[in-house]
Amino acid sequence: MVDPKNRYYQHECHNKTHGGTDNTMDANHYGAYQLYVVSGLTLLRCAKPCFPMRNVDGCIPLHRQTLGVDAQRKQWTRDIDAVGEAYWNNAPGIPPTPSAIIYLVHSTRSSYASTAALALSPLTAASASKTLLGDPIASWWLPNLKTLRSYNFSIKYAWLLEQLSLVYTGHTKIEVRRATLMPMSLKLLGEIKPDNLCTKTKVTLLGESAVDAGGVSREWYTLVTMAIFETKEGLFMVANKDDQSFFINPNSERDHGPNHLADFQAVGRLLGRAIIDGQVLPFHFCVPLFKMLLGYPVSIEDVRYLDLTVYSNLTYIRDCDDRVAPQLQRLVQGLYDVLPQELLMPFDYKELELILCGFSEIDVGDWKRSTNVTQTLEDVVGWFWEVVEFDMTPSDRAKLLQFTTGSSRVPLQGFKGLTSYDGRLCPFNLYGIPYHVGAFPRGHSCFNRIDLPIYPSRELMKDALFALVAMESLEFTIV
Structure with a gap:
């Protein structure tokens, strides 16, 4: 597998064209933008949103929203100590959870892809300095990340859109039949070559007369997502019956079949491509899984987002670690096949939910x-x-x-x-x-x-x- 960060948006030429060095750009030339570079990926920080946004904090679909729960969004953030090392900072005014029951998803990759997995482990300072896939986070990126995280969602999302408009060019064609939509789609997503991952999606529904000028792709994303989260497919299960949020099915090999890991990676790619294509999908993960996708600490407080009749304490998450570790690895790998993790680091789990799922309520x-x-x-x-x-x-x-x-x-x-x-x-x-x-x-x-x-x-x-x-x-x- 090609390291995503080594094949994204080589735009050092822009720096040189406009009189900057390899890691700087003429701020006057680009007006409201500043340049960042992450392992060859050029990142621009937008100083203000490009379009009006809805009131995010009031409109994001919240699960059992309370002031206390909402505050947990900001409980843990990456910060930098006096010598420039990253650590997980507990927000002022929010009581810290005992470290013995704070867990962070981290890489436990082996030399064999089939045995690669993500695990839950005690929160440590070192865990804040690496991505989910075990790559070190560039030290110079951390202060820029801290700055980005301080902005409201509208500015951060405008920044993300700017990155996507610069990085992702060309199209990858997906040709499927409606009768076999989900299995064909997951198979084709899994087969996309690394050189074609950094592209937008155009869809053809075979046997139908429409040419994809946008509507077919939107329909495809909707129908494939709905099929993936059907419990009969065996990939995901309902974690909370009250809000119909989903978690990885620990019995996916039995319920879905021997190709379940490849399909989890394809689902991750679908999520990443949805972000690239600006699509919003009809599903919701439970909060712990959104946190895991971002590499955020998971704690006992997160159990409130699960069905309390089934998940009575953090023991379930610990016990499920080995059972969902391979699936989680492939889901995360698929997502970051398509997007470098740096692009999502400025967002918290609630904002990621909004980016992926949009608004279900129609005004x-x-x-x-x-x-x-x-x-x-x-x-x-x-x-x-x-x-x-x-x-x-x-x-x-x-x-x-x-x-x-x-x-x-x-x-x-x-x-x-x-x-x-x-x-x-x-x-x-x-x-x-x-x-x-x-x-x-x-x-x-x-x-x-x-x-x-x-x-x-x-x-x-x-x-x-x-x-x-x-x-x-x-x-x-x-x-």
């Missing part, structure tokens, strides 16, 4: 404000929004959104953040078309658009929209 007011409507619909568009807001359930609205955009989730920036395949902003559109008996709305998910017949009554429009969301399969025959 109809935001949707309405961010929609372009043709003049031909002016007399009847009010019916559309009445049906969406007052007649539809949250599940119905999610299905309608999936039909029209390819995704059932709202982007991090709200509806203003809807994009086309190339990442350019592409607002939601309602386009009026003539009505005839039996006329049905048509979706153009690649362009976030509904062609809406100009119905003569609210009831006819309501019936048509509910028939639309009742469809079991929204195959791509219209683009």
Whole structure:
């Protein structure tokens, strides 16, 4: 396996072109940005967000949100001592958890990939100086990381988007059939060659007429993710029945099959590619697993996010260590096959959840404000929004959104953040078309658009929209 950090974004040429040294850049030339380099990866710090963001702290899906739980997000951060060494710092005002029950995921790789694993071990100063895969963190990166972590989520996310826009070019094609969507997708994700990992994704659903201008990819991400987290697949299990959050199934080899480790790595690659492609996915890991993906300490407090009838204390996590270690290793390896860990270090587990999962709650007011409507619909568009807001359930609205955009989730920036395949902003559109008996709305998910017949009554429009969301399969025959 090629070390991800050795094949990302070789842009020292930018430094030289604009008069800087190998590790500096003319700040005046790039305005709001400063340059960082991580083992050949150029990192730019954005001084302010590129677009308005929703109120993150108020809107991120929280599990059993309380002030105490929210404070735990900031409990442990990497800090630097007087001699420049990294250590885990416990935030002021938050009682420290006894070190005997603080555990950090760390690398226990062997010379054989099949036996590689991640384990939970006592928290030590040394563990803050390495990535999850055991690579040392550059000492000069640590103060820059501390600065980045001090910014609010909007600025950090804008910084991440800037990195992705500079690093990831070109496309990798995924060609799958809807009938075998999950196994084919995981197989192809696992087979992507290292040279093609740093690319965006274009999807073809074989046997369907749509060309992927964005909508097919969004639909693919949604459907594959939903299939992966079906408990019958045996890769993940529900960790908390209250919020339907997931943890690795320790019996995945039995329940999924002998290729379970390869599929965990493919799932990790799917998560990494979703971040690259700006996709949000319909799932939630439990908090301990989000922390493990970032390499954050896991403690007894995290048990509150698990089903307390099953996981009564930290003993379960300790006992499961050996049983999920290989799966965790491959999941993490897949994620960081695609993304260097440095890109995610500025974020806490709650922010990572937001990046990967977006918002499941649909704000109809935001949707309405961010929609372009043709003049031909002016007399009847009010019916559309009445049906969406007052007649539809949250599940119905999610299905309608999936039909029209390819995704059932709202982007991090709200509806203003809807994009086309190339990442350019592409607002939601309602386009009026003539009505005839039996006329049905048509979706153009690649362009976030509904062609809406100009119905003569609210009831006819309501019936048509509910028939639309009742469809079991929204195959791509219209683009």
